[in-house]
Amino acid sequence: MSLISQRYSSPEMRSIWAQEQKYLWERELWILVMKAQKKAGLEISQDAIADYEKVKEHIDTASIDARELSLHHDVKARIEEFNSLAGHEYIHLGLTSRDVTDNVELHQIHQSLILLQRKVLSLLARLAESAERYADLPMVGRTHNVPAQVTTLGRKFATWAEELLFALQHLEELSIRLPLRGIRGAIGTSVDQINLLGFVPEEIDRELAAAWGFTHSLEAPSQIYPRSIDFEVVSTLAQLAAAPGTIATNIRLLSGFGLLAEGFAKGQVGSSAMPHKVNPRLSERVNSLTAILKGFVTMAAELTGQTWNEGDISCSAIRRVVLADSFHAIDGILDTTISIIDGIEVFPDQISKELSEHLPILASTQVLMLATKKGVGRERAHEIIKGHAREDEAERRKSGSSTFFDRITADKELLISSQELADVLTSPLKLAGDAPNQSRAIARRIKNLPGFADALRYSPGIAR
Numbered sequence: 001m002s003l004i005s006q007r008y009s010s011p012e013m014r015s016i017w018a019q020e021q022k023y024l025w026e027r028e029l030w031i032l033v034m035k036a037q038k039k040a041g042l043e044i045s046q047d048a049i050a051d052y053e054k055v056k057e058h059i060d061t062a063s064i065d066a067r068e069l070s071l072h073h074d075v076k077a078r079i080e081e082f083n084s085l086a087g088h089e090y091i092h093l094g095l096t097s098r099d100v101t102d103n104v105e106l107h108q109i110h111q112s113l114i115l116l117q118r119k120v121l122s123l124l125a126r127l128a129e130s131a132e133r134y135a136d137l138p139m140v141g142r143t144h145n146v147p148a149q150v151t152t153l154g155r156k157f158a159t160w161a162e163e164l165l166f167a168l169q170h171l172e173e174l175s176i177r178l179p180l181r182g183i184r185g186a187i188g189t190s191v192d193q194i195n196l197l198g199f200v201p202e203e204i205d206r207e208l209a210a211a212w213g214f215t216h217s218l219e220a221p222s223q224i225y226p227r228s229i230d231f232e233v234v235s236t237l238a239q240l241a242a243a244p245g246t247i248a249t250n251i252r253l254l255s256g257f258g259l260l261a262e263g264f265a266k267g268q269v270g271s272s273a274m275p276h277k278v279n280p281r282l283s284e285r286v287n288s289l290t291a292i293l294k295g296f297v298t299m300a301a302e303l304t305g306q307t308w309n310e311g312d313i314s315c316s317a318i319r320r321v322v323l324a325d326s327f328h329a330i331d332g333i334l335d336t337t338i339s340i341i342d343g344i345e346v347f348p349d350q351i352s353k354e355l356s357e358h359l360p361i362l363a364s365t366q367v368l369m370l371a372t373k374k375g376v377g378r379e380r381a382h383e384i385i386k387g388h389a390r391e392d393e394a395e396r397r398k399s400g401s402s403t404f405f406d407r408i409t410a411d412k413e414l415l416i417s418s419q420e421l422a423d424v425l426t427s428p429l430k431l432a433g434d435a436p437n438q439s440r441a442i443a444r445r446i447k448n449l450p451g452f453a454d455a456l457r458y459s460p461g462i463a464r
Helices: 003-008 011-017 017-037 046-055 061-071 074-086 095-133 155-179 191-197 204-211 228-256 281-301 316-343 348-358 362-375 377-397 405-408 428-430 436-449
Strands: 139-141 146-152
Touching: 003 011, 003 191, 003 281, 011 017, 011 146, 011 191, 011 281, 011 316, 017 095, 017 204, 095 146, 095 155, 095 204, 095 228, 095 316, 095 377, 095 436, 139 348, 146 155, 146 362, 146 428, 146 436, 155 228, 155 377, 155 405, 155 436, 228 281, 228 316, 228 362, 281 316, 281 377, 348 362, 362 377, 362 428, 377 405, 428 436
Parallel strands: none
Antiparallel strands: 139 146
């Protein structure tokens, strides 16, 4: 078990990638192929199949490891172990190792993608509720981390959610399109099955696909399925991590401004040295795991376009690390982000205080639009307003108060009256434009997704 799996992944995801589960699925594949071969005319007794069925869950990893030390071949060790338990030698007839491992790994990927869909929907449900709850809470919006215009807190949640919605579409499409390799033999030609049965056993692929929930298998793979499929899978997971990564980054920034916090569990310690500290540690974890996942994308990219002829195992060590731990990482990212949103604390008074401090300068673009509507050239108005803004900033640093509107209304070239700007300070939400409606629109889209109600019931448990 890897460190990422042990510390950050959920029991459900760990189960999919557990060694014992992999071995069990391999044995189920062997049994399914035996049954299909028997149906196709191969002489395998029903009693022999039953003997394999009886012992398929008797998985002794220590015994398998000992066999591998002697054989220097992992799949051959597992073949001999299963045969020894059953007392027969009917499995793996006409198969190669990749008929077993590649199909099982694609099954693990497929099961993991389905699990992730439920977790993504759960996070989206939380973001939708927050987008709606804070749709009308105006706050300072920043570009380049510098105050820019007025937005709402709800719109921040909506922006994060919309990025995740786009990634979810890719995830859902990939889980449908993902193929099995199929039972194709040593280099993909099915020649051993043909020699064994006298024909191409297409029914085996159909039964395996149906048993594991796939819609199709590859038609002409080599010994291995294309490793560019692995690259797309890991890239899709990195795409899923983008929105949580942005959420975590912004929560860290907003926490620094004192506008919100992750929350603080009973007994939690923020710093071993500074008793007052309340750190956004979960957000930092998300950003850390996201960086790891990006590294896995690079590793998966190295596998593409590198296959020698019909296949080799130069990809083996990389894939053992990348496939399982990419899913463990994104699983930890999603569960941790859900925990963050569930426990987030918002401080409306601090948000309003910061907004007041930066008004009325945040209305500069509204002033620009008013001036152009009155016939002032846009670039000329921009230059004048910029000058007043710079002078106001210098004055505010000395006195702490703004005279920006006074400067604007006193400027005869801009033609703007104090009455036209009167409600800005008392109704800052008007400066947020369509932010409230956009927040609610995204929330509605998410609430109309199938499974929304169930998604809210999911709880990732206690995040460490």
